[in-house]
Amino acid sequence: MVIFERSRKHNMIKAIDIKKTYRVGKVEIAALQAVSLEIKEGEFVSITGSSGSGKSTLMHIIGCLDRPTSGKFFLDDEEVGELKDDALAEIRNKKIGFVFQQFNLLSRSTALRNVELPLIYGEVNRRERIDRARVALERVEMAHRLHHRPNELSGGERQRIAIARALVTNPSLILADEPTGNLDSKTGQAILDLFQKLHQQGHTLIVVTHERYVSGYAQRIIRLRDGLIERDEKTNRP
């Protein structure tokens, strides 16, 4: 039953010795130096580390927004570094949901329209798009704010919309880069509760944060320091 085993505890993410260097003028900055890690389907991983330790850089590579300078990165056994821009865009569209610190909602569009956006690029027809966007908004308890624009919503509500947008394509992986960074601690707590719930529903989650209490929700905490994995440990969370 090896196949069964493999598909159940499938390695969604596999990074082998990835490096990322940025060149600023003549200076080379190594944002990531030799990071290797595996993340399985259904895990809830928290990535922590001080500011500038390379968390966002790692997130961008995992999220197929960027390619490593060297090393191999596999998503669902597919090597991302060799894919063309369009193929990456499609992977982001189908398999990944992003949640950002600054929410990054389209300020002119309603909550519903914002959540529809990934489905528009996914060529989903209008009726289905609206249905799915509504369902996603219900899941983040925002069904009562369908036609509000971001500037009519609170920070926590905006982040819920952004999470609904990440959920709407039913992605295999949800990536959140400091999702509570712009929220007060109480609202942040509620957002984390929401992530917890999504995890329990079977989603794979990677949440970047440098706040201690955030990490308390994850099953596994990866600590970065100067572009290297300093610690990778399991918590006793289910």
Next chain:
Amino acid sequence: MKFTENVRGALDGLNANRRRSFLSMLGIVIGIAAVVIIISITQGSQKSISERIEALGTNLINVRPGRRGGARGMRAQTLTDLFTVADGERILKRASAVKRVVPVVNRRLLLQYRDKNAEIQINGVTPEYQDVFNFWVEEGKFISDQDLKSLRTVIVLGQEVATDLFGDGNPVGQSIMVNGPSTRYKFRVIGVMESKGQVMFSHFDEQAFVPLTTAQKRLLQTKHVDSFSIQAKSKETASEATEQIDAILYQKFQDDTKYRIFSQEELLSTMGSVMQTFSIMLVGIAGISLLVGGIGIMNTMLVSVTERTREIGTRMAVGAKRSDILLQFLWESMVLCLVGGVIGIVIGWIGSTIIASIAGWTTIVSFPAIALALGFATVVGLFFGIYPANKASKLDPVEALRYE
């Protein structure tokens, strides 16, 4: 992405900054309005000019004597005493494409009725004059063959001549004096022509008509005629007729500077090409304003791309391909130009209507002009949208998301 999504996205984008969108549209609006006005005026005047030329009578050809001199500061003089009625008869007989030939003599002579007088052009013509010029008598009758044969002293007046001399009274049946160079005759008015107004350079209403023979033998004592007004059988045979006439006259005079042939067809095409050159030039000028408008659009789009860098990053993060971003901004600039184009067309339409009513010109807003204007707007939108759209699509997603 689907068409409707593209257009909707573009409209959303433009809606976000309505004032800026509108201001950047202005150049296009003005350019397109100018194109529409210019085309409508040139098409209108082309139509009215050709109507006027055609009003001279269908398929008209004019044969006049040539000029002599004119070089080295000498005054050019039209040859006189060249043609005779026989030349006209020969043309009618031998030129198969010719339908009618009217020999004409004309002079400016003084007319008198009681205490009123008028110096006008008197034409000695034959009865067929009416058909050739498509110019008909309104009251009374025109000159008849009998008048011609008997050298009758009868006269048909143009509308204005009639009102000048008789006011509201009826001139038909009245007698007026016509002063020739050496003699004076009493003429009986037998008719008044319809009003034709000014056609090209002849003012038909300020003329009077007498039998050709009367003019030759009684008033002017000449055997010659001044010109021939010739009608070709049809529009299609007009140029053939011109060639035949040329051959016949050359055979007689052996010198093609002695006579000149003016065909209405030639005049029409000359006027047409003059108008066309003129309108191309004006549209070119309007094109410059479109160019300036386009640069304005490009500038706005570039600002918009910069302002919306994070939005572009976000769109890429949720799955937009580079081509999606490219199309989004191309659509935006095209919609901007098309909306500007439509506003320009409306303004141009209104403008040309106002010009038509104030200046009294004929203006025609035609479908091709509108299509051309819209085509221009689209091309401008595409052309000046490419650079900003390309810039947007080439953004690195990570950089775009980090943009403050």
